[in-house]
Amino acid sequence: MRIYNTNPEIGCRILLLLGIVKEAYSAERLGYYDYFSLHLNDLKDGYEGLHPSNPNHSSEIIIKRKTIKNAITYLISKGLLTVVYSASGFKYKNTDLADHLIELLDNTYSLEYKKCVIEVDNFFRNMKDDDIKKYVTNNIGKWVGQFEDEGD
Numbered sequence: 785m786r787i788y789n790t791n792p793e794i795g796c797r798i799l800l801l802l803g804i805v806k807e808a809y810s811a812e813r814l815g816y817y818d819y820f821s822l823h824l825n826d827l828k829d830g831y832e833g834l835h836p837s838n839p840n841h842s843s844e845i846i847i848k849r850k851t852i853k854n855a856i857t858y859l860i861s862k863g864l865l866t867v868v869y870s871a872s873g874f875k876y877k878n879t880d881l882a883d884h885l886i887e888l889l890d891n892t893y894s895l896e897y898k899k900c901v902i903e904v905d906n907f908f909r910n911m912k913d914d915d916i917k918k919y920v921t922n923n924i925g926k927w928v929g930q931f932e933d934e935g936d
Contacts, residue, residue, distance in 0.1 A: 791858035794818070794851055796886075799864060799878055800894060803886045804901045808868040808875035813913050815852040816920060819845050820907075821900040826923075827907055834896055845920060872913075 801817055802809065809817070823844075824831040856876055859865040864882040868875040878886070908916050 789851060791855045794855035795859045795862075795864070796889060796894075797821070797897060798852070798855055798859060798876075799882045799886050800889060800897055801901050802865075802876070802878045803883060804898055805905050808870075808877040810873060810875050810913055811849070811852050811856055813908075813916065814856070814876070815845065815848045816916050817901065817904050817908070818852065819848055820904045821897055824900045824903055828903060831900075831903070834893070834900060845924065 797818055798814055801814065801821065805817075820827045822835040823833040825833045856865060859876075859882070860867065864879055864885065865876045866879050868877055908919075911919070
């Protein structure tokens with residue numbers, strides 16, 4: 785049975801993330817926040833990421849688009865996310881049921897993930913989605929995995 789990168793796993797992270805920011809976010813912003821919450825060391829020096837920085841790990845940003853959208857659909861079908869319609873597009877926020885569910889997620893990984901989300905939100909909070917996208921586009925080539933030789 786596969787547990788990593790499944791809708792329930794990614795969905796739990798989305799719920800935790802939205803529980804921290806207390807706002808409705810686009811799928812694109814959720815993807816960026818999730819990526820940087822897992823690889824905080826790509827955003828801020830001196831931090832260790834929750835997931836290892838494997839070679840070319842920054843390609844996860846591109847792959848994450850589809851997995852985030854699939855997890856969003858899954859969460860909506862379970863009554864855990866609601867869609868907010870706006871002039872800028874679809875955004876998503878936790879339902880009351882989701883807020884009660886995330887109170888139960890108090891394991892070490894979830895608590896560390898929440899801390900990372902706070903750091904990511906502090907960095908990006910005042911930026912629009914397009915500004916975050918520009919930041920990623922301008923910096924993606926700079927992120928090196930811990931197993932890559934930075935001297936080459």
